[in-house]
Amino acid sequence: MSNDYSTAWDALAETIGAAKGQSSGSITDLEHLDTDQRLKVVEITALLSIAQELSALNPQNTSSRDEEGNEVNGWGIVTKKAKKKPGRLTSS
Numbered sequence: 001m002s003n004d005y006s007t008a009w010d011a012l013a014e015t016i017g018a019a020k021g022q023s024s025g026s027i028t029d030l031e032h033l034d035t036d037q038r039l040k041v042v043e044i045t046a047l048l049s050i051a052q053e054l055s056a057l058n059p060q061n062t063s064s065r066d067e068e069g070n071e072v073n074g075w076g077i078v079t080k081k082a083k084k085k086p087g088r089l090t091s092s
Helices: 003-018 035-057
Strands: 063-065 071-073 078-080
16 A cells, blocks of 8 residues: 555554653544544544555556566556567577
């Protein structure tokens, strides 16, 4: 996944911790928050999870190799050509 997701998760954990006077917190440690703050944490967590899942479904975010060794994305479009291996010459 993207670095943006981990940055957002870290920021959420830092914010939860700051509300408790600590440097970091956890989405499972919400007792010190009021109801509105808890709901906001749940909302942000859900949105981040949905964004991660949608990103994983995007064929542009997946890659594999075709039979010729080319790197292709989830749409089957070549994104990086395979390097040609030097051919062996054979005599008849």
